Amino acid sequence: xxxxxxxxxxxVTEMGQEVTLRCKPISGHDYLFWYRQTMMRGxxxxxxxxxxxxxxxxxxxxxxxxxxxxxxxxxxLKIQPSEPxxxxxxxxxxxxxxxxxxxxxxxxxxxxxxxxx
Amino acid sequence: xxxxxxxxDQVNVAEGNPLTVKCTYSVxxxxxxxxxxxxxxxxxxxxxxxxxxxxxxxxxxxxEAEFNKSQTSFHLKKPSALxxxxxxxxxxxxxxxxxxxxxxxxxxxxxxTLQVKP
Numbered sequence: 001x002x003x004x005x006x007x008x009x010x011x012v013t014e015m016g017q018e019v020t021l022r023c024k025p026i027s028g029h030d031y032l033f034w035y036r037q038t039m040m041r042g043x044x045x046x047x048x049x050x051x052x053x054x055x056x057x058x059x060x061x062x063x064x065x066x067x068x069x070x071x072x073x074x075x076x077l078k079i080q081p082s083e084p085x086x087x088x089x090x091x092x093x094x095x096x097x098x099x100x101x102x103x104x105x106x107x108x109x110x111x112x113x114x115x116x117x
Numbered sequence: 118x119x120x121x122x123x124x125x126d127q128v129n130v131a132e133g134n135p136l137t138v139k140c141t142y143s144v145x146x147x148x149x150x151x152x153x154x155x156x157x158x159x160x161x162x163x164x165x166x167x168x169x170x171x172x173x174x175x176x177x178x179x180x181e182a183e184f185n186k187s188q189t190s191f192h193l194k195k196p197s198a199l200x201x202x203x204x205x206x207x208x209x210x211x212x213x214x215x216x217x218x219x220x221x222x223x224x225x226x227x228x229x230t231l232q233v234k235p
Contacts, residue, residue, distance in 0.1 A: 004160075033222065043161075043207065043225045056222070091160055105151070106223055108160035 002026075004109035006092050012115045018080040021112045023092030024073055033106060034067055034077050035091040043091075049075065082116045089113050119144045121208045123226035130198045130233055138193040138229045140208030149211035150191040151223060152182055156204045164206075167191060178202070198233045205230050 005024040013019055025032045033048040047057040052069045060067070064083070069075040079086055095106040120143045130136045142148055149168055153161040165176025172184045182193045193206060209223040 031222075042227045045222060048222055093161075105163055105166060107163065108153075110160045113158075 004092055004094055004107055006090075006109035006112050008112055009110065010113045010115075012117065013082055015083055015116055016081045017116075018078065019082045019086075019114060019116075021077040021090050021092075021114070023075045023077070023109060025075070025092070025094030026107055027073065028096065029094035029107075030097040031095040031106075032069060032075050033091075033093040033095075034075070035093060035108075037089045037091060037111075038087075046077070079114075082114075084116045087115050119210050119212050119224050121150075121210045121224060121226040123206075123208055123229045125229050126227075127230045127232060130231070132200050132233055132235050133197050136195050136198040136202070136231065136233070138206050138208075138231060140191045140193065140226060142189050142191060142208075142210050144210055148184075148191075150182075150184065151209040151211075152176065152180070152191075152193050153207045153209060153225075154178075154204050155207065155228075161207060164193070198231075200233050200235055203231055203233045 004026055007022045030051055031048060034046040036044045036046055044059055046059045047067045048055055049069045052072060065079055067077045077090060089111045091108050091111045093106045093108040122141045124139055128138055151166045152164040154164050155161045164180050165174050165182055167174045167184045173181060175181045180193060180195050182191055184191050205228045207228050208226040212222045212224050
């Protein structure tokens with residue numbers, strides 16, 4: 001199993017530019033999550049999907065952030081326009097369908113390290 | 118609302134000594150509890166989970182965790198620490214909404230940095 005695959009692994013961009021982060025979840029997983037990690041705020045859930053449908057986007061910081069999941073094997077997180085305070089590590093994660101056996105174990109990708117200058 | 122607390126920002130231990138990383142939880146209903154580890158510049162890796170059954174749960178890399186319902190704790194332990202165990206450790210609990218059930222997401226603590234010194 002290839003695990004959750006994220007791209008790019010590292011991105012440096014200028015303030016005001018559009019940033020698109022990509023994620024391929026583990027095949028067969030029904031849930032997909034986008035998290036952001038910073039020193040100041042720790043690990044924050046931005047948004048998550050169930051069967052490609054956004055369930056909870058209350059963690060999305062503002063309208064500059066948007067996420068889509070056009071199919072079961074692909075999701076994007078877009079920041080437009082980007083600002084220096086968006087600099088963080090963005091993690092995509094996926095988990096199988098709910099059930100007491102799986103216990104909602106979430107599997108993380110290696111992260112996209114974003115720096116906005 | 119469900120929550121977890123990791124009271125220590127950092128834990129220091131000498132190699133070969135036992136280690137404990139603390140976690141307490143607050144949930145409605147039965148808790149599903151998890152530990153994850155994050156090595157430098159890497160994603161979070163699943164270590165172990167408690168769903169039901171034995172209170173002592175064994176996981177990856179020799180780690181174990183003890184579920185204590187009366188103390189609402191789920192501390193991570195290892196009998197003999199290795200320098201390579203130095204990392205950031207997260208405790209997490211499954212989110213659950215009264216009337217809606219399992220939301221499918223995990224709520225994470227703030228993390229505890231473990232430093233194991235030779």
